[in-house]
Amino acid sequence: MIILGIETSCDETSASLVKKGASGNLEIINNTVATSLDLHATTGGIIPENAAREQLKYMLPVIQKTIKPLHDPKTQIDAIAVTVGPGLIGSLLVGVETAKTLSLIWKKPIIPVNHLFGHIYANWLTAESKATNQKLSANSKLDKNDSIQFPALALIVSGNHTDLVLMFSHVKHEVLGSTRDDAAGEAFDKIGRLIGLNYPAGPEIAKRAKNGNPDAATFPRPMKYSHDYDFSFSGLKTAVLRDVKQIKILTDEIIADISLGAEEAIVDVITHKTIKAARQYKVKTILLGGGVAANTKLREELHRKLVIDGLDAQIYAPEKSLCTDNAAMIAAAAFFRNKTQSLKDITVDPELYY
Numbered sequence: 001m002i003i004l005g006i007e008t009s010c011d012e013t014s015a016s017l018v019k020k021g022a023s024g025n026l027e028i029i030n031n032t033v034a035t036s037l038d039l040h041a042t043t044g045g046i047i048p049e050n051a052a053r054e055q056l057k058y059m060l061p062v063i064q065k066t067i068k069p070l071h072d073p074k075t076q077i078d079a080i081a082v083t084v085g086p087g088l089i090g091s092l093l094v095g096v097e098t099a100k101t102l103s104l105i106w107k108k109p110i111i112p113v114n115h116l117f118g119h120i121y122a123n124w125l126t127a128e129s130k131a132t133n134q135k136l137s138a139n140s141k142l143d144k145n146d147s148i149q150f151p152a153l154a155l156i157v158s159g160n161h162t163d164l165v166l167m168f169s170h171v172k173h174e175v176l177g178s179t180r181d182d183a184a185g186e187a188f189d190k191i192g193r194l195i196g197l198n199y200p201a202g203p204e205i206a207k208r209a210k211n212g213n214p215d216a217a218t219f220p221r222p223m224k225y226s227h228d229y230d231f232s233f234s235g236l237k238t239a240v241l242r243d244v245k246q247i248k249i250l251t252d253e254i255i256a257d258i259s260l261g262a263e264e265a266i267v268d269v270i271t272h273k274t275i276k277a278a279r280q281y282k283v284k285t286i287l288l289g290g291g292v293a294a295n296t297k298l299r300e301e302l303h304r305k306l307v308i309d310g311l312d313a314q315i316y317a318p319e320k321s322l323c324t325d326n327a328a329m330i331a332a333a334a335f336f337r338n339k340t341q342s343l344k345d346i347t348v349d350p351e352l353y354y
Ligand code: KG4
Pocket: 010, 157, 158, 159, 160, 161, 184, 185, 186, 188, 189, 200, 201, 202, 203, 206, 290, 291, 292, 293, 294, 295, 296, 323, 324, 325
């Protein structure tokens, strides 16, 4: 079975062909991602109208490139999975209307997908990513069939979300906590802006942090010890702003120190709460997802704390390129949560939640 995934929720235009092989494992046949990030870097963030215009420009070329390996897409593709939310309304509409058009022409069902579940299901994508996780794994004794076990705790850390979701199965879940203000990615991006780094600043902060002095800048850990699973990062941003205001010249050294201090604060809070929830709910698996899940310190610190805590859980994280927005994860989610809907019932929902 082959699913064509389409993802246009924000500033990436992506199409992907994902196949379920005989072993039941998902295999990416082709994954194309075009990004309008360079354009948004010039405006210091995303202007929704610009993002939607770029989606329109890239959508058809991206699909054409993706389906090229197929001799006859019309017969080879079994279904179309498309992100219906959450995201920017103009951007989402481009993907959804394209999916509907293809569905009519090719006479294929559409599976509407929640982008947030897409980030979670990026973990089911490739055998290769599982192998990477095996190496990273704290107790490296994977289950015999190497399959992801429930109950699982999903940590979604993206530009707009910092959520802990407890998954009892593919169809039953409970949100344990969310951010009350800025999301983790947003915190990286806003702090980056304060120290003169381009949008999106997460990867650049991680790079600069490598040269930072661990004793130079320490920032608060908002809500680390609160008795819930919520997060808050706006106070951290304010603390960095206060520091930056006192600095006359932002040298590379200072930028590195602040990058390290901020990265450590964000990672510390997120990993502390994730391990606490994993312990409380006795989960078998921790699944990372979202752009910030590409952060090496986050991955390493989570493993470190898991080992210290002696928890018997496996940590999975998608390949780094599949942490940020892509259509392969949308197709992957569709395989497990495949509820097709009639065209007239499929609409975009910018505020869609779990
Ligand atoms: O999941 P994503 O691609 O888009 C949303 O759905 O929001 O996440 C983008 C976010 C940005 O805020 C970016 O700064 C952050 O992920 N990000 C990182 C890293 N790579 C991307 N943050 C920290 N470290 C990274 N290596």
